[in-house]
Amino acid sequence: MGLPPRNSRTLQTNEAVIRFDDVWIGFDEGPILRGLTFSTQPGETLVLLGETGTGKTLALKIAAGLLRPDRGAVHALGQHVTGKTEEELLEFRRQVGFVFQEGALFDSLTVGENVAYRLEEDGASQEVITPQVQEVLRFVELEHTSELLPSELSGGMRRRVSIARALITRPPIVLYDSPTAGLDPITAQTIITLILRLRDVYGVTALMATHRLQDGFALANFHFDPKTRTVRRGASSNQDKQPITRFLVLRDGRIYFEGSPDELLKSKDSYLQRFLI
Amino acid sequence: MSARSLTNFFTAPRYNQDTLDQMDDIGVGSLPIVLLSGFFIGAVMVLQTGSQFQRFGQVSLTGDIVSLALVRELGPSITGLLVAGRCSSGIASELGSMLVTEQVDAMRAMGTDPSRKLISPRVLAALVTVPLLTTISVFVGLVGGMVASVFSLRLSATTFWQRAIAILEFSDLMQGFTKSLVFGFILASVGCYKGLTVRGGTQGVGRATTQAVVVSSVMIIIADTFLTKLALYLADKL
Numbered sequence: 001m002g003l004p005p006r007n008s009r010t011l012q013t014n015e016a017v018i019r020f021d022d023v024w025i026g027f028d029e030g031p032i033l034r035g036l037t038f039s040t041q042p043g044e045t046l047v048l049l050g051e052t053g054t055g056k057t058l059a060l061k062i063a064a065g066l067l068r069p070d071r072g073a074v075h076a077l078g079q080h081v082t083g084k085t086e087e088e089l090l091e092f093r094r095q096v097g098f099v100f101q102e103g104a105l106f107d108s109l110t111v112g113e114n115v116a117y118r119l120e121e122d123g124a125s126q127e128v129i130t131p132q133v134q135e136v137l138r139f140v141e142l143e144h145t146s147e148l149l150p151s152e153l154s155g156g157m158r159r160r161v162s163i164a165r166a167l168i169t170r171p172p173i174v175l176y177d178s179p180t181a182g183l184d185p186i187t188a189q190t191i192i193t194l195i196l197r198l199r200d201v202y203g204v205t206a207l208m209a210t211h212r213l214q215d216g217f218a219l220a221n222f223h224f225d226p227k228t229r230t231v232r233r234g235a236s237s238n239q240d241k242q243p244i245t246r247f248l249v250l251r252d253g254r255i256y257f258e259g260s261p262d263e264l265l266k267s268k269d270s271y272l273q274r275f276l277i
Numbered sequence: 278m279s280a281r282s283l284t285n286f287f288t289a290p291r292y293n294q295d296t297l298d299q300m301d302d303i304g305v306g307s308l309p310i311v312l313l314s315g316f317f318i319g320a321v322m323v324l325q326t327g328s329q330f331q332r333f334g335q336v337s338l339t340g341d342i343v344s345l346a347l348v349r350e351l352g353p354s355i356t357g358l359l360v361a362g363r364c365s366s367g368i369a370s371e372l373g374s375m376l377v378t379e380q381v382d383a384m385r386a387m388g389t390d391p392s393r394k395l396i397s398p399r400v401l402a403a404l405v406t407v408p409l410l411t412t413i414s415v416f417v418g419l420v421g422g423m424v425a426s427v428f429s430l431r432l433s434a435t436t437f438w439q440r441a442i443a444i445l446e447f448s449d450l451m452q453g454f455t456k457s458l459v460f461g462f463i464l465a466s467v468g469c470y471k472g473l474t475v476r477g478g479t480q481g482v483g484r485a486t487t488q489a490v491v492v493s494s495v496m497i498i499i500a501d502t503f504l505t506k507l508a509l510y511l512a513d514k515l
Contacts, residue, residue, distance in 0.1 A: 061382070064386055086390075087390075090390055093385065093386055093388045094387070098383070098386035100379050100386075101379075102378065102379065104383035105380075106384075107378070107380070121290075
């Protein structure tokens with residue numbers, strides 16, 4: 001298994017890993033995010049749930065510093081993300097893994113080169129790069145695809161390579177943009193298992209944008225057992241015995257619901273009920 | 278964006294391998310069309326002007342006129358337009374495709390500055406290769422002119438070359454070189470700009486590709502006029 005967290009930064013207990021304070025962003029068609037305020041604790045997975053166009057992806061891109069909000073502030077890993085220059089953001093983004101919806105793999109590079117990209121950028125030698133690439137590809141069970149081009153992979157395999165690429169520098173935060181969208185249920189389950197492993201074995205803090213409630217509940221109701229290397233029923237919890245998966249439902253760019261999976265399940269709200277059907 | 282691509286040359290990180298790859302694509306890749314067009318443009322110039330010179334019994338001036346026209350004007354502008362047609366569109370479509378498939382965002386998400394990784398290598402490659410291609414085009418054009426002179430006007434090859442070289446001054450060479458440098462910058466930066474500002478998915482990539490060729494070609498022709506005027510002004514002053 002290997003893959004110890006490397007890029008992690010020591011955070012104070014209860015210090016939010018990611019914090020949004022009244023974040024607004026809009027385009028020609030008007031505001032998309034309207035005053036988003038939330039935070040995530042270390043090791044927590046926050047599931048951003050919402051219909052298409054509610055601003056889930058925008059929230060992730062703002063968290064990674066890829067977009068600048070019109071108003072409000074974002075803090076991540078103790079840093080004021082929205083106050084950084086583009087140069088400073090380049091350095092900050094090295095501590096954040098981003099898994100794009102369609103993988104966003106470089107189509108002219110092989111799988112191995114895609115995964116090695118960050119290390120190559122850092123000027124690491126081949127002696128360092130090759131074993132690390134093999135290690136993360138083994139983690140996503142794709143070590144045999146190193147020499148293939150992304151176009152030769154299936155959609156699910158491309159997502160797994162994208163996860164491997166995000167992992168190569170062992171970031172303490174990983175942002176998943178609809179990682180199972182458009183995949184068949186079995187492949188989607190493989191992706192969710194990978195996300196579970198990252199969370200439960202390495203304590204990665206994650207934001208996951210999705211419109212599939214079942215993905216959120218899979219993260220909430222199952223955990224990965226590193227000893228048996230199997231996914232088991234039962235929620236993961238932190239030191240305070242609090243569940244480490246929370247839901248944030250977005251509607252029209254605002255937070256409509258924030259709470260635990262149980263609270264979501266028990267809600268009688270008609271809009272939330274539509275996700276549960 | 279263009280200014281930033283130039284200032285990137287002076288600070289790390291530099292993407293030397295990407296620059297070499299782009300030089301190979303823009304320079305070596307454009308060589309066949311530049312060779313072919315250069316040769317035949319030189320030849321057709323002789324055919325067109327030679328008949329006029331024959332009327333006045335001044336056939337030997339053919340070498341002068343072909344040389345001046347190629348070095349000052351036709352070499353840089355035809356090469357610029359040909360490379361713009363081939364590479365400006367290629368750059369726009371490549372970068373546009375990367376943008377719509379979120380590869381540019383992925384690059385930024387991994388801490389890479391796209392202006393350093395994508396724009397600067399292409400601009401630098403064009404700045405180096407377009408003047409070289411222009412030089413080759415001018416030389417091949419003169420060869421084409423010489424062949425046409427020998428076979429069509431019965432002018433000796435030696436006379437053609439002697440006249441073609443003797444007429445050239447340093448200012449002519451500088452004029453051609455400056456134009457090719459500016460045209461190289463235009464075609465690469467327009468291609469990058471159009472590619473990285475694509476809107477509207479794959480359809481937008483198609484539009485950006487067409488616009489890149491049109492805008493860079495028009496800009497090259499306009500810049501040519503101003504550079505010619507500037508060169509003539511400076512030639513008078515110096």
